[in-house]
Amino acid sequence: MVNRLIGIVTLKAPVYKEVAEDQSATGSAAIVVIVASIVGALGGIIGGADAVSTLLSGVLTGLLGWVIGSWVIAVVAKILGGDTNTGEMLRVGGYVRVFNVVGLLAFIPAVGFIIGIVVLVLNLIGSLIAIREAAGFSTGKALVASIIATVVVAVIGSVVAAGLLMVGIGAVAVAAQ
Numbered sequence: 001m002v003n004r005l006i007g008i009v010t011l012k013a014p015v016y017k018e019v020a021e022d023q024s025a026t027g028s029a030a031i032v033v034i035v036a037s038i039v040g041a042l043g044g045i046i047g048g049a050d051a052v053s054t055l056l057s058g059v060l061t062g063l064l065g066w067v068i069g070s071w072v073i074a075v076v077a078k079i080l081g082g083d084t085n086t087g088e089m090l091r092v093g094g095y096v097r098v099f100n101v102v103g104l105l106a107f108i109p110a111v112g113f114i115i116g117i118v119v120l121v122l123n124l125i126g127s128l129i130a131i132r133e134a135a136g137f138s139t140g141k142a143l144v145a146s147i148i149a150t151v152v153v154a155v156i157g158s159v160v161a162a163g164l165l166m167v168g169i170g171a172v173a174v175a176a177q
Contacts, residue, residue, distance in 0.1 A: 020088040020134035029094025036100035037062025073149040082135030092130040099123045
């Protein structure tokens with residue numbers, strides 16, 4: 001697992017392809033997602049949020065986003081003629097989350113913003129390589145698939161958020177009566 005993470009971080013395309021094709025790598029990809037989600041939740045905890053609920057919601061949101069995002073990218077890639085599936089996208093997409101772990105350094109004063117930008121750029125590059133290698137695409141086609149999938153995931157997220165907001169408003173209205 002460590003060698004694969006090093007290959008992902010150093011942007012070695014053959015490692016991305018290897019991870020995508022290795023059906024036994026799904027569990028280790030999930031571990032990367034969980035660790036990255038915990039690291040992401042640390043920002044809220046440092047900011048004073050409740051540790052347990054922040055960690056739980058961070059991990060659940062990270063896992064759910066990973067699964068939904070991987071499924072959407074796989075569907076979009078298939079529509080665009082790619083040769084991939086959700087399992088491949090789960091594995092390689094999970095491993096790409098390793099860049100988010102570096103985001104822990106973004107809490108360092110004065111350089112945190114720059115580290116955040118570097119992490120964002122590495123995530124984008126890693127994601128493009130992941131899509132390209134898993135789907136057998138050119139980089140340009142991987143970029144198109146990524147943009148389309150991002151829009152679809154944003155729409156799904158907005159619909160879910162709106163639904164949760166309506167449930168919350170309804171609950172408050174009922175409680176107020």
